Amino acid sequence: MVQARTYSSRPVLTVNLTALADNYKYLASKAGGTRIGASVKADAYGLGAGVVGRALYGAGCRIFFVAHAGEGKILRTSIGPKASVYVLSGNTPQDTAIFFGSKLKPVINSLTQARDWVRAIKDVNHAPRTALHFDTGMNRLGIPSEEVDVFATDQALIEALDVDLVMSHLACSGDAQHPLNETQLGQFKKISARMPMVPLSLANTGGIYLGAKYHFKLVRPGIGLYGGKITKNPDNEGVKPVVELHAPVLQIKTVKRGETIGYNAAFTAKKDMKIAIVSAGYADGLPVNLSGSDKRIVTSARLGKARVPVVGRVSMDYTILDITDYPGFVELGAKAVFFGEDLETQSAHSQMINYEVMTHLGARCRKIYVNE
């Protein structure tokens, strides 16, 4: 009787909710006790907004940011009726019913959105409150400078909007030395002084590390909660990795010296080798740029306590590891681990930013939440 091995071919994304909660606390301490509004847009950066939102709620978070009304609707179902959920894209005509139904607060990015919203809530009881988002130099979404005067002087508009947050967004917070940080801070102070007396918010994860004068009443971390580092900032040491990709070994085989491995025959065996084919590829978010070719071995996976190089091209569903020098026996179903502590280096090797790699991880993997 052979002992049942209990692995599936489907790769697994592990999301460590204890590390997530620890990062929440770490960022709160870095922000000196300022309130935290968690950015859980894009399905919590690919990690699953439902469970992640609930875990952050459990850690004390009562303010959340999503990009789209549809994301807010899903989040609301998961975290219940009490927390504030802001939608960063603001109100769009087709989504109004979702804002009302799920009690979502639009982040008003323009006079057009402001007037559309006021029109939409005209006959609505208990309409959600709103945030005003001023563009202070990012030149992306946000109320432009030429519209500030209207918001500052049209009392009826401001009252109708029932604003409970005034915010802006930093373009260069990852680089503490960038002059645009101070410029945006100055602009934000000038504009917000003309607005209703409500809490102010400017800082994303990078902004938290910029220091107290950027914190105001609310900070809005995203990547830091999920264990992502801000590349140019040394102030990351307290952030713990949250996410790992676990790819099961489906097959082990030998390759003779001179044979090639994988698509495009991009890797040639310089000696007799032993390889493990693991069941995760770029459809699971493992970038093709992590492939190992004759030119260069780019990265390795963790297998047990050892590291084993990625050889050959990462394909859609499978990736190949060189286990020739592996100190021990590799069982079928054993898990090769990507990302975790390596998120930043493996992202850099992929010619991508860590945020981008993270958002692609959740598509096909089974998600396992550790310490749920």
Added chain:
Amino acid sequence: MVQARTYSSRPVLTVNLTALADNYKYLASKAGGTRIGASVKADAYGLGAGVVGRALYGAGCRIFFVAHAGEGKILRTSIGPKASVYVLSGNTPQDTAIFFGSKLKPVINSLTQARDWVRAIKDVNHAPRTALHFDTGMNRLGIPSEEVDVFATDQALIEALDVDLVMSHLACSGDAQHPLNETQLGQFKKISARMPMVPLSLANTGGIYLGAKYHFKLVRPGIGLYGGKITKNPDNEGVKPVVELHAPVLQIKTVKRGETIGYNAAFTAKKDMKIAIVSAGYADGLPVNLSGSDKRIVTSARLGKARVPVVGRVSMDYTILDITDYPGFVELGAKAVFFGEDLETQSAHSQMINYEVMTHLGARCRKIYVNE
């Protein structure tokens, strides 16, 4: 009364099912009437295996390939009981019940999988038939050369497996000149000659273009069905684009000469500009490497009949377009279009392969199937 504009902030992925069916017919003609087994793994390369599978079934397809049993289960629900669904990863211990429940055929990649399967079906009536997948030089999944003898001589094993397809997979079919194509073809003929008299299959999309001697009884296109081109092969002219990303314009604003746009202030306005912020970013599969910086404008989007450059960094949820020279009025909610005809060039600019870009498109977008 202002006319209701009916856009949502959520981006849309359009999947053209007529183009898909046309590509099916085109590849069938290129394969000289050989049967087609469609590769719909990874959620049909991100386009939605349920609808795509049903559309291909409607076009006449009766054989499908997925990577994991779980993918097969979803596909089976969509296409009904009649078609063959092969699982390329083969049987894995934890997935056996799914194989039986959804009548999925394992692609046997090793003696271990063969023996596990025979053991699993011992007391099962009407167990699914199987495919044998031989590794002829790809050195990824597949029965290795040292196990061929057992499969060729163990009659009891072969009978128990109830094989209905013998296959292999080409490593370099994208490059018609690569010597490994002929080597693999030779190996495949040698091995298959020793196997049961069942249909043979070797060619993926690239293999179809390699010519009749690679076609055997069944070809297995993937990327070609979805409009993807094989880079080094001129034989693509009949393949039509299937997928477009539509990003709605959320805001239009002016930027003064000398101001910067977006994250990292990577783009500086050389003149007064008009920009459109559109609601799609890398969480929707628009790669950060398509960003336009002071160093280089990398790509453009289609807006109406014009093309408008991407300026500034592509962020998680938004991308910025330079509409300064746009010949006409841009309405809020207007759709900027990415990919489509541009899939290959935009993938190349992204430092990615078209397959990889495609698999990342479906995660957050609403999918609209054209001509369903």
